[in-house]
Amino acid sequence: MGKYLDILVFVIGGIAFPVGVVTLGGSLRRSYPDPAKEASYESGETPFGDARIRFHIGYYIFALIYLVFDVEAVFLYPWAVQYLHLSRGIAFGEIVVFVVMLLIGWFYAWRKKVLSWM
């Protein structure tokens, strides 16, 4: 368990810092709300409409493709960090086949224009 202690410290520190800063700032400053201040900050653009609109279903494919490639990344990680402990020629061949199969899928998605933005 000991080796996770630093992670725990980071997690606690990471949560404490923003929470602390916002609380501290809120307790020190004076509050004069007006409509312009209450509006969402959109990089200088004037916001309009509701943020909670319904998005086009076509965007869902991005989430699904991201999920597939995330799973692929999970398989690549143990291969990469433990490569020296594997029988190298075979392990290399295995991962090449693995990646090529996913590349075929990516190529197909690209050629079928599902990756183009609307």
Place this chain on the structure above:
Amino acid sequence: MTSTLVIFIVLSLLTLYAAYRVATAHLITHAALFLAGTFAGVAALFFMLQADFLAAVQLLLYAGAVMAVVVFAIMLSQMREAGDHVPRWVDALRSPFFGFLPLISSVALFVILLISYLDTPWPSSATAAAVNSTRYVAVPLFQSYALPFEVASVLLLAALIGAIVLTRREDDR
């Protein structure tokens, strides 16, 4: 009571609470947030079992990618709320198919599982903890389990094609 046990109990209670709130939250976005909390709690339990590779996978895939898909699905649908008419649990229990029958069957399953788990002298594997847990996954995965690994890549490809088939915009064909 050891400190490990205390941490385990706290983590389990947090995970269970988050899981309970997934089912009972009124806003579907809140349910999604609690789902992420449940996944993170399970990841923390994996950490406690010294399975840090699995914990990282749990965070990356479930708290990360699966949650992204869930949030996308919420954005794409019109359903924002489970509704104001969510009944109090006392009233909900009266309905057979949404109340007491599922409750009875899940409690029964839980009790049966618990009894048989406690009844079983589990074979222990004390040696696993000493090994680097990524190596513990990687070496079998790329050696004896090479076939399932390659089949998994075909599976991912099939899933990708399936996702394209089912969600592609027709006007671009």
Place this chain on the structure above:
Amino acid sequence: MNFGTVWPEIILAAVGMALILLDVIVPKQRQRALGLVAVLGMVGSGVAAAFEPRNGALALGGMIILDPLSLFFRLLFLAGALLVTLFSVDYIRGKGRDLAEFLALVCFATTGAMILAISWNVVSLFVGLELLSISAYVLAGFLRDEPKSNEAGLKYFLNGALASSVLLFGLSLVYGVTGQTGIPEIAKALVTAQTQGYSTVALMGLGMVLVGLGFKIAAVPFHLWAPDAYEGSPTPIAGFLSVVAEGAGIAAIIRLVSVAMGPLEGSWGVWLGALSILTMTVGNVTALWQKNIKRMLAYSSVAQVGYILAGLAVGTTAGIGAVLFYLAAYLFMTMGAFTVIASLSSAGQGNEISDYAGLGVRSPILAVLLTIFMASLLGIPATAGFMGKLSLIGAAVHGGMAWLAVGIAVNSAISVAYYWLVARTMWLDPVPEKAEPIRRSAELGAALVVTTVGTLFLGILPQVVFFFANWASVGIR
């Protein structure tokens, strides 16, 4: 690592990949030719399967076994996929959908089924099952513009995902008790586990595995998704689900339940027998009320699963052999019935049984063929179904479970009613006013010839397949 032992699977997966690459190269009008690519790939895979060793050798680190049972299931699934391909070319193009994606998913699904059937380890078995299932979910919902197909895909997906998770939970319990993933190692470890008192959890694992696979093969009471999935799916996929997906479930039961968990035997044969009787009775009785022919065939295939489970419940070599023979017979007769339905719906006819009125006049050939397939599903002598039921009944009587034989006989009697309804509608009901002649394509014609010849051949000269099935069932442990 010698991947040469899985050439059939490699070829089939490669054909799937080639199909999606060809999809972006070949212009839309010429894509009919992709059907030929898929057919050639499946034939090539079958030839490769025939050349693999079949002496029970283990390969790829003990992940797979090359025994006669592996050969049997490889050929069975390839034959099913081949028939699906033949009769989906027109169907899918007629619906305006992309043929290449469809055939690629059929190839991937069949690869998964074959991996499952040759697995000698629960990990590769499960991954194969998932490859089959995930491709099949998409195939069931392939007709995106039809709400019924969406419903079919969604219901199949939700039930299938639940089934997979229950199955995996069960396997994890078994792994927890035995510490093994290899099928023979599990069997060996369960023998010691029984003496040391782990068997409660192992039994629960077995129960969950049976429930999960029960969902996959649509055994009662886990069959409720089947009618909706069959009705809404593209008709070729309804055939695929009932032949390849269910066949794969049966293969998994043979490997997991009869072999890996064989030491837990005791009374589960009786439980499986009870499940079998329940499944065939509910399937047949519910089929009596169906008005849609695809739903009727769905319930009929639930009933057929009940017959097949009877052979597994007996569990003897003869029982397993009868199961395998029945699967081969089932392939031809069910696929044949779905092919006739697909030819008719390609010609614009509806799927209600009343739409079949006067078919005997409008298209005598199709009517005769559908009658043959119905007769075989019912079990009339000189058809494949008769020999299949005969061998199941024989195995049940010799295996000391005569009550199963009685169940099969009673259920066959019940099923006369709904098969007769279709036959009567086709031959005796008057021809509707605006009846059109029915046109068939070359591919559909080929599929019809193969299924008819298969159904009659297995009924009249069953010895070859009997020999193969019995050879495959000897020494599965």
